[in-house]
Amino acid sequence: MQKITTLIKKDLLLEVRQQYTFYGVLLYVASTIFVIYLTLGKPEDDVWNAMFWVVQLFVCVNAVAKSFLQDSKGRMLYYYSIAGARDFIIAKLAFNALLMMLMSFLSLLIFILWLDNPLLHFWAFAGISLLGGIGFSLIFTFLAAIAAKAQQQAALMAIMGFPIIIPQLLLLGKVARAAFAPVLQAGLWQMVMLLIALDVLIIILAVILFPFLWKD
Template identity: 75%
Template sequence: MQTNSYRHIYTLFKKDLLLEIRQQYTFYGILLYVASTIFVVYLTMGHPEDEVWNALFWVVQLFVCTNAVAKSFLQESKGRMLYFYSIAGARDFMLSKLLFNGVLMFAMSLLSLVIFILFLNNPLTNTLTFVGISILGGVGLSFVFTFLAAIAAKAQQQAALMAIMGFPVIIPQLLLLSRISKVAFSDVVQGSFWQMTLLLVGFDILVIFLSVILFPFLWKD
């Protein structure tokens, strides 16, 4: 049974990956969005200060994640969902979505960081530390929006519902990420850095558990 579960997750993940490679809407759309946004910031501000650079990065990451992950469930038709229901369980389907969106935001976080450094210079003192934080933050944001997209897909006003549910959930996470990432702009590591990082990891794990527990109830609807 466990082997079948892994096989289902891998097959569904592979399906999403092949569709993304074939269509490439997400990649080129986000590339255009990030490049145009950062270029406008460069024309208006030049090379911003460290705190502004950090805040802009996470704001861009928020919109990148929204565009990349929000369509996870919105693009699935009722007929296709019924087919997935007949061949895989709710847990396997949800885990495959979380895995795919996590991998997608892993790549998008690195891409956004490269474009930021090219256009807005590199004010980072500890670049590798910020790379790790940006990957952790991007994957965490993808988990939250995947969970929200699963709920919103069952409603009529999906985009509005995602915005209403996402605001109180995502703002504390963004504030925590911006605070943690400040360590990459100085040589001194704050004493609470590891505690905040573990808190962020714990939040991501909680979202995964909630997704796996609550999604089967939506799946049966």
């Protein structure tokens, strides 16, 4: 735990000092939502829901997917000498999950500010958005770790990520739709538990498979 905590603090300090990732993504979110506002005005509930998750997907690609791509070989060799593979990947997953939770909540606030608030269950949608942000961050962190070993890093990550993220996007859209209805739909908790199970599966796969990439 001490190594994991130290690695998370390292990423946090780098983010606080540089800040270009946070403010760049925040500017991307604000400009995208403003364009949606100029184009659609105040969209319908289904359009609002769909646009929110599309924006979240691209936010994750910009904010989280660079976690491995920006590390040089020399820096990775240094990490290899001071930490184990499982400690390193768990720290990356945890930091990116925290970062994506923050970006998801800020995106939700900006959506409500410019595109009105059609939500009947705000806190339910906020919880789903945080859960979705965690899921996106886990998937793209793991994919970034794989793509970092290839030449065409960004292209490979997009190719691998598209078929993996689509089922989760569809499930999130269906679960989040309950926040727009006056009565919560049946089977909602089963779908939420399925999202949590998918996140746990990604963590297990990352912990098992990343040591083989780490040795390479």
